[in-house]
Every structure is written in C-alpha cells, then in structure tokens.
Amino acid sequence: MIRRLIPRPLLSITLFILWVVLNNEVSIATMMLGFLLALTMPLVVRPFWPDGPRLVRPGMAFSFALRVLTDIVVANWSVSRRVVGPIRNLSPAFVEVPLDVRDPFVATILASIVSLTPGTVSIDVDQNHWVLKVHALDAPDHEALVHQIKWRYEKPIREIFAC
Amino acid sequence: MSAFIEIMVSALILLGSAFALLGSIGLARLPDFFTRLHGPTKATTLGVGAMVLASAVYFTATQPGFSLHEIAVMVFLFITAPVSAHLLAKAALHRLSARPDTHASELGK
Numbered sequence: 001m002i003r004r005l006i007p008r009p010l011l012s013i014t015l016f017i018l019w020v021v022l023n024n025e026v027s028i029a030t031m032m033l034g035f036l037l038a039l040t041m042p043l044v045v046r047p048f049w050p051d052g053p054r055l056v057r058p059g060m061a062f063s064f065a066l067r068v069l070t071d072i073v074v075a076n077w078s079v080s081r082r083v084v085g086p087i088r089n090l091s092p093a094f095v096e097v098p099l100d101v102r103d104p105f106v107a108t109i110l111a112s113i114v115s116l117t118p119g120t121v122s123i124d125v126d127q128n129h130w131v132l133k134v135h136a137l138d139a140p141d142h143e144a145l146v147h148q149i150k151w152r153y154e155k156p157i158r159e160i161f162a163c
Numbered sequence: 164m165s166a167f168i169e170i171m172v173s174a175l176i177l178l179g180s181a182f183a184l185l186g187s188i189g190l191a192r193l194p195d196f197f198t199r200l201h202g203p204t205k206a207t208t209l210g211v212g213a214m215v216l217a218s219a220v221y222f223t224a225t226q227p228g229f230s231l232h233e234i235a236v237m238v239f240l241f242i243t244a245p246v247s248a249h250l251l252a253k254a255a256l257h258r259l260s261a262r263p264d265t266h267a268s269e270l271g272k
Binding site: 018021022023024025026072073076080084092111112113116118119121122123124135137 | 185193198204238245
C-alpha cells in the first residue's frame with residue numbers, strides 16, 4: 001500500500017527538501033504544499049522514470065560526493081593553469097574508456113561526473129559496446145586517464161548502486 | 164555585518180570571477196572546438212559556484228534565518244552543465260563525421 005502511494009521515497013524526500021529550500025522559508029504553508037508536491041509528482045512522472053538500480057549505500061554516496069567536489073576544485077586549478085600557460089604544450093586526445101557498468105542510469109551519472117571534473121568531457125556513451133568516449137584537454141598518458149576514471153569514479157559508483 | 168563575513172564574501176566573489184575569467188580566456192585561446200568546450204563547462208561551474216556561495220553567506224548574515232536557495236542553484240547548475248556540454252560535443256562529432264575529409268585531421272589534434 002505505502003509502496004503504491006510513494007513509489008520513490010528518495011525522490012519524494014528530495015522534492016520536499018528542494019521545495020522548502022527554493023522557498024527559502026520554513027513555514028506550515030510551504031511545508032504543506034511541499035508535502036503535497038512530494039506526494040503527487042512522483043506518481044505523475046512514474047511512467048517516464050526508468051527502473052534504475054537502488055541506492056544501497058547512502059553513506060558512501062555522501063563521501064563520494066565530497067570527493068568529487070574536492071576533485072572539481074583541485075582540477076579546476078590545474079586546468080586554469082594550463083589554459084593560461086603555453087597552449088602548444090597541451091596534448092588533447094580522444095580516449096575510450098571501456099565500462100563495467102551495464103545500467104544506463106549509472107552510466108549517465110558516471111559520464112556527468114567525468115564532464116564536471118575539469119580536463120575531461122564525456123562525448124558519448126556507447127550502449128552497444130559500453131564504451132565511454134572522453135575528450136581530454138591534456139592527456140599525454142591515455143592509460144593513466146582510463147585507469148583514473150575506472151578506479152576513482154566507476155568502482156565507487158558501482159558499489160554505491162550495487163550493480 | 165562583521166569584518167570576517169565581509170572578507171569571506173569578497174574573497175568568494177573574487178574567486179568566482181577569477182575562475183569565470185579563466186574560463187573565458189580558455190575559450191578565447193584554445194585552438195579547436197573540443198578543447199574550447201573545456202573552458203566554459205569547467206571554470207563556470209566553480210566560478211558561478213563560488214559567487215552563489217558568496218550570496219548564500221551574505222544573505223544568511225544580513226537577514227534572519229538561513230538563505231539556502233543558492234544551494235538549489237548550485238545543484239541545478241551541476242546537473243545541467245554536463246548535459247549541455249555533452250549535447251554540444253555530440254553535435255560537433257556528428258558534423259565531423261558528416262564531412263569525412265576534415266574528420267581525421269581535426270580529431271587527431
């Protein structure tokens with residue numbers, strides 16, 4: 001019964017928090033409207049939402065998010081340095097990363113993280129061969145980049161979603 | 164507003180504009196489309212992130228209660244930036260493969 005009423009508890013909680021945060025005030029009125037939205041919106045969008053894997057390790061997801069955030073800051077610095085330095089010394093490259101992930105939703109998260117961390121943009125996720133095509137701003141060593149993406153990002157994501 | 168908060172807000176705004184500037188410099192200096200893509204997607208996330216954080220600190224300090232909707236701005240920014248970069252990159256890749264003569268030389272750069 002409760003599952004049918006709230007098909008995605010995590011989505012409902014996120015919507016509720018987002019509503020309160022967007023309104024920037026904690027009052028009975030905003031909370032009640034937020035509660036109503038958190039109940040109805042997952043029901044309305046349910047047909048469009050793919051049945052992805054469930055988040056099984058929330059604690060790990062949190063520490064992983066922190067790690068990605070620090071990576072973004074650190075790598076931003078190094079990319080900024082390269083951008084103002086001599087351009088000719090850069091070695092931009094297309095790198096193909098073979099994936100172990102077999103879930104479109106999880107692959108999308110991985111691709112987004114690769115795009116957000118400076119120096120790499122994900123160009124394409126090939127769902128026939130499960131290859132992530134990445135463009136790197138400066139990658140003299142392709143193997144090192146593939147290794148970094150696989151071990152620093154893909155492995156923890158697979159553990160978080162248990163897939 | 165105490166001096167500490169003032170310094171913190173100014174530092175965050177300066178940091179944010181510095182990264183936005185660096186992103187623009189990258190956009191102007193880098194030689195081809197795919198390397199140029201790196202500038203705006205990266206420096207802007209941190210640039211806008213720092214400025215938005217400055218706004219959150221400022222309004223939390225000057226107004227009653229916490230100002231948290233800046234966090235929502237940041238979350239949406241971090242979700243949408245990779246999607247737009249991905250679409251741009253895909254479009255560019257399609258254009259390249261439509262013109263096979265330029266394909267190899269531009270990809271190899």
